[in-house]
Amino acid sequence: MIAEFSFLIWLLGLSVPVYWAMPAAWAAMRQVFLAVVSVVLLWALSPFILIAVTGFGVLVAVFALAVGAKADKRRLKMISWGLFLPLLLVEVIPVDLVISGLLGPRAVDVAGIRGFALLGLSYTAIRSFIITREIIDGNAPSPLQAVMSLVFFGSFVAGPITGSTPFRKPAARLEGQAALTGIARIGWGAAVFFVFRNAVAGADAVGWAGVAPDGTAAVWIITYQKFLTLYLDFTGYSEIAIGTALLFGIKLPENFRYPFLARSIQEFWQRWHLSLGAFIGTYLFKPLVRSYGKPTLAIFMAFVIVGLWHRLALPYFLWGIGHGAGLALNMYLKQRKAKQPRPVDPSPLAIRAVQNGAGWVFTMTYVAVLSSFALSPDIGSAVAYLLSLFGV
Template identity: 30%
Template sequence: MDLLTYILFFGLALTLITWLSPARWQIWVILAGTVLFLALEAPVSLLILGLTTGSSYWIFRTSLSLTTATILILVQNITIFVLYKIGIGAALLSPVDRLIPLGLSYYSFRQIHYAIERYKGKVGPHNFGDYAAYMFFLPTILIGPINRFQPFLRNIYRRRWDANLFSEGLERILYGYAKIVIIGNFLLTNKLTAVVTALEGKNEWLATYLRVLNYTLNTYFQFAGYSDVAIGLALLLGFRVMENFNYPFLAPNINEFWNRWHISLSSWCRDYVYTPMASITRKPIIGIIMTMLVIGLWHEISLKYIIWGVYHGLGVAVWHLYNRSELSKRLQNSLPAYDYWAILLTFHFVLFSFVIVKEENWQAIVQTYRLLLGLA
């Protein structure tokens, strides 16, 4: 059984048991279900999540100052995250399995978010059970969204049986499934790949372009599809979690693209990387570059992703300069169908960045760019 089907069946069984349980136990049932899932699928991840959840809550109950406690949690989570991302963490535990523990990228960022919000004094009254329920929430644990604690807490106390919400959840899962299976797996992976293969040797430029397009669209539909399933499962359990995508390829500029693509990560980085960096240095450009670097490195700690991050960071910075310039105003007034050109340009800016991520090595990256630009 593939992971998607497995999550789906596990999630549906958990939904059924949850709603059949007495109301005051339901949160605990979800938590227990998540523990069971992780125990079966990823015991190492369960161990890390359990320990870090405990420490990131109880550290605030010690006599340490708020600042020290927050810094300690940041150090703890960033260390574990980086060790696994560069492969040391996995190697320490198992020399064979070099994969990052299931969900680590998401729950580490959730814990950092929680710590900073506590530091800011923005977390309402809650207990360890509320926090544990947030950290051990099956629908979002595997692939996000990096949902926030405050709305989750609110959901814990607002939850009620709601037929509309439930059917909305089923609908979202169906959409997600369609995005992954029909569009992603069937149309893009099977059909478009066949077209690309047929074109190879006949029209190299078109074949290369379609290959990158295929990769870009597939990434989006798979990721957005899994997010839909996660959001849908959360709805079935009576929780509304934040959206992760909002038609990103219709964004009219790269800044807007980042408001629409992987929203939970980009808004996380805006709040916890950009704002602190920009407020310390008072130089927004540094904040932007750092934010995009973190987004890049969140995916993978490698030179490829550093370059990818800087590429996007520069893109956003240049857009801000352009947006305040006379040129922008003049073009908007004079260029026919300006909005469509803007969308097309933004899409291709993103598409070009996917070349860096897609290709195995630097020669392949350079070769693809040469082909796309007609230099080969």
């Protein structure tokens, strides 16, 4: 694992000076250089990954041609959801076996391919979708900016999720503050990702492939432990991605804002995976509210879809229902409270502290249980996990 980090340090040490050595007037050349470095890395990871990303790029180009040919924009918007269809395909086709069969002994990294099929492909699909929507909405990036948005190595594997916005106007020169911030965030992210996460996860003590611990208390402890591990993994990665981008003058959006302070499901999603939240708001929640007029129904539907985006599997479908139902109930209770007259005397501090504490414990437990449930390998072990929480 650390070999990968030292590889990143080497890569940045070599590519950042070359990038900035090009004069500011060569902004396009800088982007071409960064795109080439990213493409070579993707190829090195697995030729299959590069082929898959190229396929998405071609689909985006087809949409651009259709917009150029004055195709009906409403219809194009509907069709653009088809960019998520490959996610369905990888659930049906045993991608890793097909690829290793096709590429023979070159496909040494079958686990990497499987990982990409399950995670990287979701991110590539969502990026392609956003870029396509930008094109349909008349806000098209240049081809180079679109390629950069799809392949930039810093954020390729797991976000933050963006369209082409951060890649449209990279900084013309490397500011001292941006460079120091980038280096600092890579350092902190690496500590979180490589050290804290491993310390919490323990040496192979907690696998993602289901749990078989002794006793109900152990199941609960592992539930929180797994969720903390997921957070450290994800936030550490995001920090490294944001820091890496800053060294190239690219400002990626933030992905986390202290999610462990959340006292309600709604607040949790205002703090957790913010770039996904922005996507949900723009492309799912708002259009669904416009279509159905009911925010509670819209948020429920949006999260069911997002569950399936994570993975087209029953545990994730139920994860989406769980989060969607929690958010819809949260929203409904808030709306009802807003309609009631405000009490003259606010609740005493002690009562509010208890309410906040209970809200915090409930929120953390709810999201942690849903997370462990969704990460179960199949629905059978997911249900077994839920029952084991209650000693069954």
